[in-house]
Amino acid sequence: MPWESTIPNVLAGDGQPLAAGAPAAAMDNEQFAGFYARSARSLWAYLARVSRDRALADDLTQESYVRFLCASHPVDGEVAARRYLFRIATNLLRDHWRRPQSSSIDDMPEEFFTARCDEGQADSMAMLGPAMAQMRPRDRQLLWLAYAEGYSHHEIAEVTGLASASIRLLLFRARRRMARLLRQKGEA
Amino acid sequence: MSPFTCTREREVTELLHQGYWPEACPAELRTHVETCRSCSDLVLVTQALQTSRRHALDIPRLESPGALWWRAQLRRRNAAIESVGRPILGAQIFAFMLLIVVAAGALVWKGNLLRAWLADFPRALHLDALVPSAFSQSGGMGWIVLPAIATVALLSGVLVYFATEKQ
Numbered sequence: 001m002p003w004e005s006t007i008p009n010v011l012a013g014d015g016q017p018l019a020a021g022a023p024a025a026a027m028d029n030e031q032f033a034g035f036y037a038r039s040a041r042s043l044w045a046y047l048a049r050v051s052r053d054r055a056l057a058d059d060l061t062q063e064s065y066v067r068f069l070c071a072s073h074p075v076d077g078e079v080a081a082r083r084y085l086f087r088i089a090t091n092l093l094r095d096h097w098r099r100p101q102s103s104s105i106d107d108m109p110e111e112f113f114t115a116r117c118d119e120g121q122a123d124s125m126a127m128l129g130p131a132m133a134q135m136r137p138r139d140r141q142l143l144w145l146a147y148a149e150g151y152s153h154h155e156i157a158e159v160t161g162l163a164s165a166s167i168r169l170l171l172f173r174a175r176r177r178m179a180r181l182l183r184q185k186g187e188a
Numbered sequence: 189m190s191p192f193t194c195t196r197e198r199e200v201t202e203l204l205h206q207g208y209w210p211e212a213c214p215a216e217l218r219t220h221v222e223t224c225r226s227c228s229d230l231v232l233v234t235q236a237l238q239t240s241r242r243h244a245l246d247i248p249r250l251e252s253p254g255a256l257w258w259r260a261q262l263r264r265r266n267a268a269i270e271s272v273g274r275p276i277l278g279a280q281i282f283a284f285m286l287l288i289v290v291a292a293g294a295l296v297w298k299g300n301l302l303r304a305w306l307a308d309f310p311r312a313l314h315l316d317a318l319v320p321s322a323f324s325q326s327g328g329m330g331w332i333v334l335p336a337i338a339t340v341a342l343l344s345g346v347l348v349y350f351a352t353e354k355q
Contacts, residue, residue: 029257036253045244054247062251062259069260070267128236147230148237150205172193179229182236 023072024081036065039082042149047089049148050140052133056096064089086149086159090141097137131181139174146171194226204234309333 027035040061047064048057067088068081075081132140138160145151145159153171157164200221203209209231210218221227295302310333 029254032257033253036250036256040250040253041245041248042241044248044250045241048244048247049240058248058251061248062256065253065256066260066263069257070264128240131236143233143237144241147234148241168193175229175233178236179232182232 023074024068024084027069032069035078035081038078039085040065043085043089046086046144046149047093049132049144050137051093051096060089060092060096063092067092083151083155083158086145087161090159090161093137093141128182131178131185134181135174135178139170139177142167142171143174143178147175194224196220196224196227197230200227200230201234204231204238209235306333 043064044057044061047060048054051057051060064085068085071084071088073084075084135143141160142156145156146153151159153167154164156162156167156171162170196217199217200209203213203217221231
């Protein structure tokens with residue numbers, strides 16, 4: 001007998017909404033199943049596109065949810081819970097990048113990221129994959145959060161831990177570089 | 189207007205996120221985007237990333253939420269057990285250190301009495317009856333008592349170790 005059948009309604013996609021101000025750890029499995037169904041794919045997409053490694057995205061998605069459920073941090077409704085989840089995922093991604101010898105992701109050579117590019121071949125957007133590969137990891141994070149997820153500068157600052165005031169400039173530079181790369185790919 | 193952005197960026201962003209770009213947007217705004225570098229970058233990048241996101245949403249084979257929920261419960265339970273066990277371990281270490289200090293103090297204070305008792309111990313148990321008289325006359329019975337005590341101590345340590353491992 002598959003073990004999932006022993007857990008009632010856990011695979012149902014429509015759980016109750018999250019209670020405002022309650023910690024994520026207070027969620028029951030039905031609430032969590034609903035929240036997971038609504039948020040897991042976008043979290044995976046974020047991790048896969050920023051890390052350019054699907055296996056890593058699988059692992060970090062699971063770890064993010066487990067940590068989210070263990071956290072005593074109060075979450076004020078579903079939007080805040082999603083933001084908190086993205087923050088956990090961003091920290092895990094940063095920890096993953098820092099684990100090799102380099103002390104900062106900004107110091108790491110770009111080849112480290114492009115060499116692991118199995119995502120680019122499968123990317124349905126033939127232009128976006130190579131362009132993303134040439135961006136710095138932090139820029140990929142910022143661009144994804146701002147333009148794919150639609151987060152505001154304040155929310156991006158909360159997720160990434162960067163200063164809110166610097167987001168605008170960093171995002172502007174990243175967007176300009178990305179647009180230039182996309183145009184180059186389009187012309188080529 | 190900020191040096192980095194165009195004043196109409198917010199308008200364009202809203203249309204892009206609501207899915208109204210480019211069909212349901214005013215012709216005048218489309219003309220602006222064609223001429224404004226900042227807005228055309230915004231449209232190009234947002235459309236590329238949103239398309240990528242739409243495709244990426246269909247890719248993952250996600251872990252069952254039930255499995256994650258149970259894994260989180262297990263981790264929380266283990267963390268709770270660990271946090272409860274930490275003061276107990278501290279108390280055990282403190283008690284052991286205290287025992288060593290007290291034992292060392294007692295040895296220093298009553299060392300002479302202990303030595304005398306140890307010397308008299310084999311005679312009290314009549315151990316000299318178990319060994320040939322040549323041995324007992326040559327070096328006393330300390331060579332039997334001390335290894336016996338060491339063996340008992342060693343075996344006790346091994347027993348305590350296995351008992352702790354089982355727990």
